[in-house]
Amino acid sequence: MLHAYLVHDERRVDPRAICGEIRTQQGGVLAALDFHDDGSNGDATGNDRIYTAVVAPDASARIDFKGAQLVEVHAETKSGEQRNATTGFLYSIPLAHLTGRYRDEIVDGNLVVSAEVQVDARGALPSEATLAESDGTPFGWAQNAQVLEAGTAWIPLTYWGLMLREHQANGPYLLAVGGALDDRRDAEPEERRGAERLRDEGVRRGLFSDRAFNDPGLLDAAARLRAESAGRRPRSAGPMMMRRGAGPTMRRERWRADC
Numbered sequence: 001m002l003h004a005y006l007v008h009d010e011r012r013v014d015p016r017a018i019c020g021e022i023r024t025q026q027g028g029v030l031a032a033l034d035f036h037d038d039g040s041n042g043d044a045t046g047n048d049r050i051y052t053a054v055v056a057p058d059a060s061a062r063i064d065f066k067g068a069q070l071v072e073v074h075a076e077t078k079s080g081e082q083r084n085a086t087t088g089f090l091y092s093i094p095l096a097h098l099t100g101r102y103r104d105e106i107v108d109g110n111l112v113v114s115a116e117v118q119v120d121a122r123g124a125l126p127s128e129a130t131l132a133e134s135d136g137t138p139f140g141w142a143q144n145a146q147v148l149e150a151g152t153a154w155i156p157l158t159y160w161g162l163m164l165r166e167h168q169a170n171g172p173y174l175l176a177v178g179g180a181l182d183d184r185r186d187a188e189p190e191e192r193r194g195a196e197r198l199r200d201e202g203v204r205r206g207l208f209s210d211r212a213f214n215d216p217g218l219l220d221a222a223a224r225l226r227a228e229s230a231g232r233r234p235r236s237a238g239p240m241m242m243r244r245g246a247g248p249t250m251r252r253e254r255w256r257a258d259c
Contacts, residue, residue: 112158
């Protein structure tokens with residue numbers, strides 16, 4: 001979805017028409033753009049002088065859009081003058097898709113949540129996920145990067161045990177998966193445990209580790225992120241990788257974590 005508007009004397013004005021093209025870096029035309037301001041077909045509000053064009057390539061054409069593309073926009077004023085502008089965007093095609101199945105376990109004192117993915121083609125697959133309280137407030141973040149072959153695979157994401165010991169929040173927890181993944185289904189997970197039970201018993205029985213993370217680089221990054229979210233200058237790094245009130249964009253909340 002692309003938006004365009006015509007400005008005169010620092011305010012939006014009505015054009016006679018706005019059109020455009022999406023072009024490759026070599027100049028070839030991928031798609032023609034027809035901008036409209038009638039409150040339909042993706043345009044949020046009619047007659048607000050913000051014009052919208054929607055591009056939805058079918059499956060056979062998506063590969064042509066992959067990468068960096070150029071957008072040229074042409075506006076004609078009410079007096080017939082031509083105005084031109086350019087911008088661009090990056091279009092990515094996910095190589096893997098979430099199936100909707102998840103599982104969790106305690107490994108070496110840490111919580112490991114695994115997401116099942118269907119991989120379309122071999123490649124490096126970065127993934128990340130935010131662990132949040134039941135109201136959506138994030139408190140933990142994990143990332144992983146693997147080279148996966150085509151087929152079905154599980155991607156493990158590890159949440160440090162000390163974080164779960166120190167964070168006082170009742171389950172159920174929510175997991176928001178991002179990175180180079182794409183959600184194809186709204187499927188509920190097949191395996192679920194009582195989130196509050198696992199957290200409470202894990203702490204009470206000492207299943208979650210009390211070891212500090214001890215990675216200086218990541219601890220410094222965590223301290224900066226905590227300080228930025230709290231609006232203060234960074235201080236010394238804490239003992240865990242944790243973000244309160246901030247975190248990667250939560251793309252979709254598909255799973256109530258069994259943790």
